Amino acid sequence: MKIAVAKEIEVCERRVSLIPDIVAKLVKQGLEIYVESGAGDKTYFTNADYEAAGAKIISDVATLWSEADILLKVSPPQDREDGRSEIDLLKPGSVLISFLNPLGNPVIAQKLANRQITALSMELIPRTTRAQSMDALSSQASLAGYKTVLLAAAALPKYFPMLTTAAGTIAPAKVFIMGAGVAGLQAIATARRLGAVVEAFDIRPAVKEEVQSLGAKFIEVKLEEDTVAAGGYAKEISEDSKKRTQQLVATHVKNSDVVITTAQVPGRKAPILVTEEMVRAMKPGSVIVDLAAEQGGNCACTAPGKDIVWNGVTIIGPINLPSSMPVHASQLYAKNITSLMQLLIKDKALQINFGDDIVDAACITHGVEIRNQRIKEALQTATV
Known part of the structure; x- marks a missing residue:
């Protein structure tokens, strides 16, 4: 199970999806953590910090994205300066967990479905007692x-x-x-x-x-x-x-x-x-x-x-x-996203259980399917 931490490219985005302390805990659980080189620089976490926590630093963006079973981000994927779409870098069948703004930008859901990505949007975590530790909207x-x-x-x-x-x-x-x-x-x-x-x-x-x-x-x-x-x-x-x-x-x-x-x-x-x-x-x-x-x-x-x-x-x-406030913002977000992953990973294997109300609510695409009805309705008036 390869979990990748992407470097954020959105202007003014200084957060990172996992911090070294959380990486160390995931590595102890037997998970492989790959971190894009420089992913934590704006949060004051160096490559050496991640390596000390047990992560492997990857410099080539295409390798990181294409080999990840689960890719973690903060901001929605977008087009890179070299013209490549971050969505197109994802491996078909892989999982993306990030803020995705699917109700404000429903087109992203269609693009993810076209790529056969299982995407979980952190904005759609339900506000229930059980989901409190995953509620990134509230923490941020x-x-x-x-x-x-x-x-x-x-x-x-x-x-x-x-x-x-x-x-x-x-x-x-x-x-x-x-x-x-x-x-x-x-x-x-x-x-x-x-x-x-x-x-x-x-x-x-x-x-x-x-x-x-x-x-x-x-x-x-x-x-x-x-x-x-x-x-x-x-x-x-x-x-x-x-x-x-x-x-x-x-x-x-x-x-x-x-x-x-x-x-x-x-x-x-x-x-x-x-x-x-x-x-x-x-x-x-x-x-x-x-x-x-x-x-x-x-x-x-x-x-x-x-x-x-x-x-x-x-x-x-x-x-x-x-x-x-990238240090504490990343610390809280990393906890939120890790709590969500605990529902997706059982015995070091990926298991998407739509019988779980949290997974069901947060998952906007699975395979070629767009799973959220509100997003489907918003797409009818959007331009793909």
Whole structure:
């Protein structure tokens, strides 16, 4: 059983799918681990670190990909600078485990099926108690929630905590966090540690206790429709509900020094939570950090991947924020991906058991079959 760790080629991707400590544990289980030369460089793990853990370093990309029974990545496969498609480098019948964004880019599923690859998408790990150790979306979102508050604190021209000094008392910063999922809750906790006064909003009333337990005030809107989707994620709501929600949050946005938005809907453009009118009403010097920038942004003024100043308000639209903390991001991801592999490898042999709910949910292609109905439907409007 040959397991390969690919070097990430996506711009600004600094994570690696396995770290040396995890490699050592897998080698002790009798598995062969192959690591592309330089795969851990941006995560501060050298080739020597991997060799000491028992891995074999492979310099030739084609050899690594074509001989792997299981290939591990962080970012979806893409075209290389030399024109070769990473998908075409995979051995037919092999297994690919990675973030694949199949709902946002369903074409990748068709390409993987054409290559007869069994592909497991880390985004589709179900949110169940049994799957918690494999939930890479949550582990990476926690990192993003933490880092977003640091970005806001660095950009805000004020202190976060209340200070009493000989020169007078400084009031604490007011932080408004929109979305109380994993990223939002970590942002709340981090902002509170820095001494800010924190309010949080979410359309799901069930998160109220979690928000309050972290010391934040929960801003609640009463909606008649169901607001929770499968897996506990926030559900896209009607236009009428969106208008009612915007009316409620407008005052809180206006009065805040920092606004952090985290609302995302898998496979769809992020909902607009902060309109231009709301930004225009904010105090000059205020800061917005939009964690949904990669999906278009929750703020109407967000420029994905850029920091801009709009009407005196600094708007930060980070892309791939977990990658800015590659050491711990890779450590957590490696644990997630290894836990998933334990379901696939029995007695050193690959066994794909679709009777297992986790494997069934995460596997998007097997042989020439696309297994996920939502991806099939998305493909009907996509261009292959």
